[in-house]
Amino acid sequence: MKRREFIAGTAAILVSPRRSGAQGTPRRIGFLGAWADEPARDPAHAAWLRGLREKGWIEGKNLLVEYRYARDRLPALAAELIALAPDLLIASGPAAALALKSATATIPIVFVAVFDPVGLGLVRSLSHPGGNITGLATTAGVAVAKQIEILRELVPGASKVAILVNPDNPMHRLALAEEIPxxxxxxxxxxxxxxxxxxxxxxxAFASASAQHAMAIIVLGDYLTVFESPRVIALAAEHQLPAIHLFRQFAKDGLVVYGPDLADIWRRAGSYLDKILKGTKPADLPVEQPTKLELVINMKTAKALGLTVPPSLLARADDVIE
Known part of the structure; x- marks a missing residue:
């Protein structure tokens, strides 16, 4: 090799992005969601990106994100992401988490918005998840019994309460088998x-609840209802069904919300990604639970449904929308 060619080749190696300490190599992660939609439509996506920025990770600069979304092709999409050899995998919801856990025991996985990761078999315990997976749960005492208690304060004597479930959601299947009966x-x-x-x-689904003379309805947390929240709220109003929801975005026009702040959970996911990309093992990161549950009541919706909100319930509310 000629001396000039050798010098030029050595210089190219030294300044390449892979070797440059100044530029660094962008880290690559895979993102698997159970809902076939664009990330921009996800109401929590902006909060997730904000959480990443708070830790210094900018998508498209020092962080490359491969997105895969689908309801019925999760195992295949999980395999696609793993074939890309990412540094980390993000699972949005329980179905995606199960698909990724089944597909790899080596690549770190962070799940977000899983109601009961222990019951689902994702982790051994919240404090010691074990294996290559950890994340952020939405569980913190949000039981069906508590939701019924709130609805019965709004609808005294309610003896029949419908529950809207998505059979494709593994957490809903678990609730149907145990908690609900x-x-x-x-x-x-x-x-x-x-x-x-x-x-x-x-x-x-709402027509069926009305036909069965349900006096109220519980809308279980799920990506279907989150993405279709305006439609869900409109159907509850159309059928005159007082409804309780899990996430804050339903509070604007829905009746009552009792649950964690989903956007805050996604924002805090940035901290898990940051720690793992800097070397912390998932097994050493306890599963995080919501630190606060919010009770939000919409008085305008209550009035439209002909409901009187008792002072005891108003006193416990974190927010009352007039």
Whole structure:
């Protein structure tokens, strides 16, 4: 090799992005979601990006994100992401978390917005997750029994409360097998189940609840209802069904919300990503739970439904929308 060519080649290696300490190599992560939609439509996506920026990670600069979304192709999409050899995997929701956990035992996984990761078998315990997976849960005492208690304060004597579930959501299947039947027995209340796995099935789900003479409805947390929240709220109003929701975004026009701040959970996910990309093992990061549950009541919606909100419930509310 000629001396000039050798010098030029050595210089190219020294200043290449892979070797340059000044520029660094962008880290690559895979993002798997159970809902086939664009990230920009996800109401929590902006909060996640904000959490990343707070830790110095900028998508498109020092962080490359490969997104995959689908309801019925999660195992195949999980395999696609793993084939890219990412530094870390993000699982949005329980179905995506299960798909990634089944696909790799080596690449670090952070799940976000999983109601009961222990019950689902994702981790051994909240304090010692074990393996290559940890994350942020939405569980913190948000039980069906508590939601019924709140609804019964709004609708005294409610003996039949419908529950809207998505059978494709593994957390909903777990609740159907254990929590819901137990709650019905303990409280002596009828809990008819209405189902929707896609947007076009929401109409028939609410019509079924109305036909079964439900006096109120519990909308379980799910990406279908989150993305279709305006439609869910409109259907509850159309069928005159007082509804309780899990996430704050329903509070603007819905009746009552009791649950964690989903946007805050996604913002805090940035901290987990930051720690793992800097060398912390998922097994050493306890699963984080919400630090606060919010009770939000919309008085305008209550009035439209002909409901009187008792002072005791108003006194416990974190926010009252007039």
């Amino acid at each position: 137990r709650t019905a027995r303990e409280l002596g209340v009828a809990l008819p189940i209405v189902e929707a796995t896609k947007a076009e099935e929401l109409n028939s």
